[in-house]
Every structure is written in C-alpha cells, then in structure tokens.
Amino acid sequence: MKNFFSVADVDNLDSIVKEALELKANPHVNETLGKYKTLGLVFLNPSLRTRISTQKAATNLGMTVMVMNMDKDGWALETQDGVVMNGTTVEHIREAAAVMGEYCDILGLRSFPSLKDKEADYNEDLFNKFIEFCGVPVVSLESATRHPLQSLTDLITITEYKKTIKPKVVLAWAPHVKALPQAVPNSFAEWMCKAQAENLLEFTIAHPAGYELNEDFTEGATIIPNLKEALADADFVYVKNWSSYKEYGEVYPVDENWMMDNAKLALTNDAKIMHCLPVRRDLELSSEILDGPNSLVIKEASNRVWAAQVVLKRILENLK
Ligand code: CP
Numbered sequence: 001m002k003n004f005f006s007v008a009d010v011d012n013l014d015s016i017v018k019e020a021l022e023l024k025a026n027p028h029v030n031e032t033l034g035k036y037k038t039l040g041l042v043f044l045n046p047s048l049r050t051r052i053s054t055q056k057a058a059t060n061l062g063m064t065v066m067v068m069n070m071d072k073d074g075w076a077l078e079t080q081d082g083v084v085m086n087g088t089t090v091e092h093i094r095e096a097a098a099v100m101g102e103y104c105d106i107l108g109l110r111s112f113p114s115l116k117d118k119e120a121d122y123n124e125d126l127f128n129k130f131i132e133f134c135g136v137p138v139v140s141l142e143s144a145t146r147h148p149l150q151s152l153t154d155l156i157t158i159t160e161y162k163k164t165i166k167p168k169v170v171l172a173w174a175p176h177v178k179a180l181p182q183a184v185p186n187s188f189a190e191w192m193c194k195a196q197a198e199n200l201l202e203f204t205i206a207h208p209a210g211y212e213l214n215e216d217f218t219e220g221a222t223i224i225p226n227l228k229e230a231l232a233d234a235d236f237v238y239v240k241n242w243s244s245y246k247e248y249g250e251v252y253p254v255d256e257n258w259m260m261d262n263a264k265l266a267l268t269n270d271a272k273i274m275h276c277l278p279v280r281r282d283l284e285l286s287s288e289i290l291d292g293p294n295s296l297v298i299k300e301a302s303n304r305v306w307a308a309q310v311v312l313k314r315i316l317e318n319l320k
Contacts, residue, residue, distance in 0.1 A: 028060055
C-alpha cells in the first residue's frame with residue numbers, strides 16, 4: 001500500500017479485516033517495524049478518535065509520532081496557485097507540505113470540505129495537492145469526500161459482531177442542527193458496496209428526499225426513502241447525518257421523525273447500532289439506545305486503533 005485514501009487502495013476486504021483482527025489479538029507483534037520512522041499527523045480540523053487511535057497504532061508499530069494542528073498552530077495556508085499572497089494566507093501548501101515530507105516518512109492529513117465549492121471539494125483539490133507536494137505516503141484522516149479509516153473500522157466491527165454470514169446493514173440518515181459533510185456516509189457506502197460485491201453483507205441506505213448521496217459511492221446499494229421500511233430485518237444500523245449533495249451543503253426540513261430510538265429498534269432483527277462519533281444525543285440517536293445493550297459505538301471507536309495499525313503496517317512494509 002502506498003497511500004490510503006479510499007476503498008480502492010485495498011485489494012481484498014476480507015483479508016485486510018482478518019489482518020486487523022490479528023493485530024487486535026496481538027498488538028505488539030510488529031513493534032520494531034516502524035523503528036526510526038516518523039508519522040506526522042496534520043489536522044486542519046478538530047479530532048478526538050482519529051488523532052488518538054492513529055497515535056496509538058503508530059506507537060504499537062514502534063514509530064515516532066508528531067502532531068501538527070494547522071488550524072490552531074500552523075501558518076494560514078494558501079492552497080491556490082497563481083495567487084499574490086498579500087492577504088491573510090502566510091504559507092503556500094507547496095512549501096508547507098514539502099517541508100513536512102522532509103521531517104516524516106508517512107503523513108496523515110485531515111481536511112474537511114468547504115461545503116460551498118462542490119467541484120473543488122469533490123475533486124479533492126487540497127488533498128491531491130498535499131499528496132503531490134509532500135513526496136511521502138499519505139493516509140487520509142478524513143478528506144472532503146471520504147473517511148476511509150472510519151469505514152475500515154466499521155467493516156472490522158461488523159465482521160466481529162455479525163451473527164449471520166451475510167448480515168443486513170442499513171445506513172440511516174439522522175437529524176442534526178448543522179450542515180455536515182457527506183464524507184462519512186460516502187465512504188461507508190463505498191466500503192459497504194464493495195463488501196456486498198464480495199458477498200460479505202447486504203447493504204441498504206435510508207434517507208429522506210433531497211439527501212441522495214453522489215451515485216459514485218452507492219452503486220449496488222438498495223436505497224429506500226422510508227426509515228421504518230429499511231429497518232425491517234436489519235442486523236446493523238449505521239446512524240449518520242449528512243447535508244444535501246445535490247443542493248450542495250443545504251439542509252432541508254424533514255417532517256418525519258428520523259431519530260433512531262427503541263421503538264424503531266424493535267422493527268429490526270435486534271440490530272446493533274453504530275455511529276462514528278461524535279454523536280448529538282437525543283437528536284441523532286436516543287440516549288436509551290446509546291446507553292443500552294445494542295449500542296456498538298464504543299467498541300467501534302476502540303477498533304479505530306486496528307484499522308489505523310493495519311494501514312500503517314502495510315505502508316511501512318512497502319517503504320522497505
Ligand atoms: N469518528 C471520528 O473520526 O472521530 P473524530 O472526528 O473525533 O476523529
């Protein structure tokens with residue numbers, strides 16, 4: 001593996017999940033693989049889970065980790081070429097990325113979308129520039145359109161907790177007070193569609209009208225505009241809000257109640273409930289579910305370490 005940006009960077013899902021679960025059973029088996037190698041984690045946006053789980057994974061592999069919070073501690077970045085930098089930006093991404101590539105063997109980058117410029121966001125302009133200019137392998141810590149470490153974690157968690165060979169997995173839109181990116185649901189859909197193609201599960205997406213995801217991410221999924229109908233026989237429900245892709249970044253009012261609660265849980269096959277976190281209690285997902293036996297959210301967050309560790313391990317093996 002050279003970079004980790006999407007499901008396209010993984011040839012076989014079953015095999016990477018098995019390798020991640022082996023690392024979970026024996027976290028320090030590769031404790032010298034990353035000796036004298038440095039991982040730089042660059043955050044343009046906040047993070048709890050991605051930051052700490054990736055640090056822990058790198059430490060398990062013997063790496064040194066440096067964290068750069070560009071949003072708070074770095075110079076204001078200019079990302080466009082041909083700009084006379086006489087405004088608020090102080091350092092061009094060409095120099096900033098190249099310098100970080102000099103200090104690190106692998107870089108991780110978190111960069112959320114603007115939710116204003118659909119073309120720039122979906123072209124992954126900033127992420128692609130960072131990869132081009134830094135000159136070392138790059139791991140996505142969530143980009144404008146995808147969150148692959150989260151999606152790999154989710155597949156690991158589904159594999160661990162499934163009770164049938166081909167569980168029914170439902171991605172369920174949920175309410176929110178803010179316009180959120182499509183990165184997590186895009187990525188989850190992309191990974192689940194590939195898992196479905198590999199006969200690992202069956203995948204359904206439920207969302208109200210107006211919240212259709214970009215079709216590039218949902219090929220093969222069953223898409224239903226009715227939550228209760230989608231929940232029938234579900235083994236896993238992945239709860240997540242996202243803003244509109246079509247009317248980019250817009251939030252439409254939704255009359256029906258789309259919050260997942262115990263009444264809706266009763267419609268499922270005693271489904272396990274997942275969410276990438278952070279979650280807004282009793283807005284996206286009810287407290288009764290979060291505090292109840294069907295919630296997998298903490299186990300899921302815990303598995304972030306093994307997703308990061310298997311990805312870093314594969315990139316380190318490719319460096320040698
Ligand atoms: N799920 C997730 O990526 O969490 P953080 O934003 O806290 O890293």
